[in-house]
Amino acid sequence: MNRIFPVFLVGLLAAGAAAAQSSASVQTDASTQTQGSAQADKSGTRVSGYGSTSTSTNASADAAGNSASLSSGTMIDATLTGSLDAKKNKPGDRVVARTAQDVKQDGKVVLRKGTTLVGHVTEVQARAGEQTESQLGIAFDHAMMKGREVPFNATIQALAAAQSSASAAAGSDDLAMSGGAMGGVSGAAHGGGGLVGGVASSAGGAVGGVVNTASSVSENAAGTVNAAAHSAGSVGGLTSAGRLSSNSSGVFGLRGLSLNSAASSTTEGSLIVSPTKNVHLDSGTQMLLSVTGQAQ
Numbered sequence: 001m002n003r004i005f006p007v008f009l010v011g012l013l014a015a016g017a018a019a020a021q022s023s024a025s026v027q028t029d030a031s032t033q034t035q036g037s038a039q040a041d042k043s044g045t046r047v048s049g050y051g052s053t054s055t056s057t058n059a060s061a062d063a064a065g066n067s068a069s070l071s072s073g074t075m076i077d078a079t080l081t082g083s084l085d086a087k088k089n090k091p092g093d094r095v096v097a098r099t100a101q102d103v104k105q106d107g108k109v110v111l112r113k114g115t116t117l118v119g120h121v122t123e124v125q126a127r128a129g130e131q132t133e134s135q136l137g138i139a140f141d142h143a144m145m146k147g148r149e150v151p152f153n154a155t156i157q158a159l160a161a162a163q164s165s166a167s168a169a170a171g172s173d174d175l176a177m178s179g180g181a182m183g184g185v186s187g188a189a190h191g192g193g194g195l196v197g198g199v200a201s202s203a204g205g206a207v208g209g210v211v212n213t214a215s216s217v218s219e220n221a222a223g224t225v226n227a228a229a230h231s232a233g234s235v236g237g238l239t240s241a242g243r244l245s246s247n248s249s250g251v252f253g254l255r256g257l258s259l260n261s262a263a264s265s266t267t268e269g270s271l272i273v274s275p276t277k278n279v280h281l282d283s284g285t286q287m288l289l290s291v292t293g294q295a296q
Contacts, residue, residue, distance in 0.1 A: 069294045070103075070110060070143075070152040075246050076289040077101050078117055079162075086126045086134045086279040095119040095138055097287055100243060116144040117289070119154075122269050127278050135260075136279040139269025140289060154289040156270035158234075161253030162284030163242045231258035244288040254285070 078097040096118055103111035119140035127134045140154040230237070234250025244252070251257045251272075257279060260271040272279050 069150065070291045071105055072291055072293050074103065074105055074110075074291040075157070076103050076111070076117070076154065076291065077243055077246075078287045078289055080281055080283055080285040080287060083283050084121070084136060084138070084279075084281045086124050086136045089121050089124055089136070091121055091123055091137075093121040095121060095140070097140070097289075100286070111143055111145070111150075117154075118142050118144060119269065123271070127274075132275060134274045134278045136272045136281075137269055138272070152294055153292045154269075155292055156259060156272070156287055157290040158236070158244050158248040158286075158288040159251045159254060159257065159259065159272070159281075160238060160244050160248075160286040162282060162286065244286050246288070248288055254281075 077100040079100050081096045081098055084095065096116060099111050099113055099115045099117065101113050102109045103115075117140055119138055122137035122139050123135065124137070125131060125133070125135040138156060141151060143150045143152065230253070231251040234248075234252060236245045236248030236250075237252055238248075239245050249259075251259055256274045256276040258273055260273050272281070
């Protein structure tokens with residue numbers, strides 16, 4: 001009996017020590033987990049803070065980009081991408097054009113060449129019955145840049161026929177002149193008979209005259225197309241590259257059409273009128289736009 005009690009006492013003490021160690025371990029694990037959780041929360045808070053800063057920065061950048069605007073008076077050389085007709089279109093129809101060259105403001109490019117410009121038809125009137133005058137109103141209100149819109153208001157300051165039409169007219173004139181003149185020179189050469197020296201000399205002079213004449217026609221072709229069918233009061237015209245100059249106003253190369261500047265306004269855009277036919281603009285028609293302010 002005396003032996004059993006000490007053994008029992010030792011076992012009891014051992015069990016107590018094991019229980020104490022287990023409790024300490026649990027407390028240590030709990031403390032570690034709590035500290036780890038707190039650290040994780042703090043870390044998460046810091047990460048979240050960084051994320052918020054990044055988001056805020058991106059938002060600021062987007063806001064700055066979206067606030068970009070075109071100053072009043074900025075000129076835009078554009079090309080119509082679809083046809084318009086007073087007999088077919090109706091108010092609200094979409095009008096699309098593209099910039100023909102970079103648009104700069106304060107020495108910086110604000111619109112790249114090829115940027116899409118979007119507007120709409122504001123009013124339409126076809127010639128029918130007692131309506132002897134045709135009208136077509138157009139207003140441009142924003143540009144599309146990398147998926148975002150840059151709002152602005154612009155009126156049409158000048159219109160001109162598509163470059164291909166002007167080039168074709170000038171080319172046909174040159175061809176007709178050179179073809180007819182060269183035919184005359186060829187006939188003179190053949191009809192000279194034995195007077196080879198005289199004929200050669202005459203042919204040389206004639207050819208020189210033809211070349212000079214053709215050159216003059218070529219040089220003046222742009223001016224001829226420039227002046228043809230321009231509306232009353234038009235100013236400026238086309239550049240040597242065949243585009244509307246920045247100081248042009250009015251209509252060039254589009255017979256029977258004129259711009260009613262008195263009826264043009266920031267909200268209603270520009271009014272194209274014709275007293276002789278229905279207003280029609282082909283795809284490729286040149287447009288010189290003048291920014292009048294930022295669209296609301």
